[in-house]
Amino acid sequence: MSRRKIVAGNWKMNMTPTQAVELVNTLKPLVANDEVDVVFCVPAINIIPAMEAAKGSNINIGAENMYFEDSGAFTGEISPLMLVDAGVKYVIIGHSERREYFGETDEIVNKKVLKAFAHNLTPIICCGETLTQREQGITIDFVRQQIKIAFQNVTAEQAKASVIAYEPIWAIGTGKVATTEQAQEVCAAIRVCIGEIYDQATADLIRIQYGGSVTADSAADLFSQSDIDGGLVGGASLKPDFGKIVNYK
Ligand code: 13P
Numbered sequence: 001m002s003r004r005k006i007v008a009g010n011w012k013m014n015m016t017p018t019q020a021v022e023l024v025n026t027l028k029p030l031v032a033n034d035e036v037d038v039v040f041c042v043p044a045i046n047i048i049p050a051m052e053a054a055k056g057s058n059i060n061i062g063a064e065n066m067y068f069e070d071s072g073a074f075t076g077e078i079s080p081l082m083l084v085d086a087g088v089k090y091v092i093i094g095h096s097e098r099r100e101y102f103g104e105t106d107e108i109v110n111k112k113v114l115k116a117f118a119h120n121l122t123p124i125i126c127c128g129e130t131l132t133q134r135e136q137g138i139t140i141d142f143v144r145q146q147i148k149i150a151f152q153n154v155t156a157e158q159a160k161a162s163v164i165a166y167e168p169i170w171a172i173g174t175g176k177v178a179t180t181e182q183a184q185e186v187c188a189a190i191r192v193c194i195g196e197i198y199d200q201a202t203a204d205l206i207r208i209q210y211g212g213s214v215t216a217d218s219a220a221d222l223f224s225q226s227d228i229d230g231g232l233v234g235g236a237s238l239k240p241d242f243g244k245i246v247n248y249k
Helices: 017-027 044-054 080-086 096-102 106-118 131-135 139-150 156-161 180-197 200-205 219-223 241-246
Strands: 005-010 036-042 059-063 090-093 122-127 163-166 207-211 230-233
Touching: 005 090, 005 163, 005 207, 005 219, 005 241, 017 036, 017 044, 036 044, 036 090, 044 059, 044 080, 080 106, 090 106, 106 122, 106 139, 122 139, 131 139, 139 180, 156 200, 163 180, 180 200, 180 207, 180 219, 219 230, 230 241
Parallel strands: 005 036, 005 230, 036 059, 059 090, 090 122, 122 163, 163 207, 207 230
Antiparallel strands: none
16 A cells, blocks of 8 residues: 655744744745645744745645634634635644643544634644553553544544644654654554455555654664655754655655
C-alpha cells in the first residue's frame, strides 16, 4: 500500500506575523517537493500572512487548533468557519500540549474532529503516551483508547481522509526521539485499531505520522517504516533543516 507522505510543521507559540512571512520565504525553496504533502501549522494570527507568503508554492498553511462550535460567545477561540474562509485545509486537533495545559479531553478532541469534518477540514489528530505509561507497558492500550474516542461517530469516508499523529509525550521537545522500532510498533497498532473500527480499506488509506524530536538525521529512517507516513515536526520546522526533513529521501 503506498500512501502519499505528509510532513507537517507545528510552529507552536512561535513567530510573530513578520517573522512568519520571513520564515515561509526562507523555507519555500527548501521544501519544494511535489511527492510529499507539506503543511505548516502556524499560530492563528499568522495564517493569513503566511498564506500570502506561501502563494504559488507547494506549502499548505494549516492551523494548530480550533473550537468545536461555529460561532458565538467563546472569547478567544477560533471557529472552523474562520479557518475555511482563510483557505485552511489542515488543522491539528488534540495536541498533547493542548491536553496538558488547556484541559482538552478525549471527548473534546472527538467534538473538534467531528466539527472539522463537518466543514471539510482535514484534522491531524494527535495521540501518544507519557513516559510513565510507556514504562507501565500500557502504551498501546492507552493510544488505542485515545483513537477509539477521537473517532467516535466519524464515518469511514472521513476516517480515510484524516491524518493521525503519533507523538509520544516523552519525545516531544526533549531531543529524545523514539527508536524507529518503537515508532513503527505504535503506528502499526494504530492502523490495526482503525481496521477494527472500520475496515481494512480504511486502515490502508489513513495516514499516520510520527512526531517527537524529528530531525534531518532521524527523518529518513522513521518515514521509511511501513506504517509511518510522514511526520509532525516541532522545533526543526522553524529552521532550514525542515527542508531536509521534507526531502528526507
Ligand atoms: P518537537 O519536534 O519539537 O519534539 O515537537 C514535536 C511536536 O510536538 C509536534 O507537534
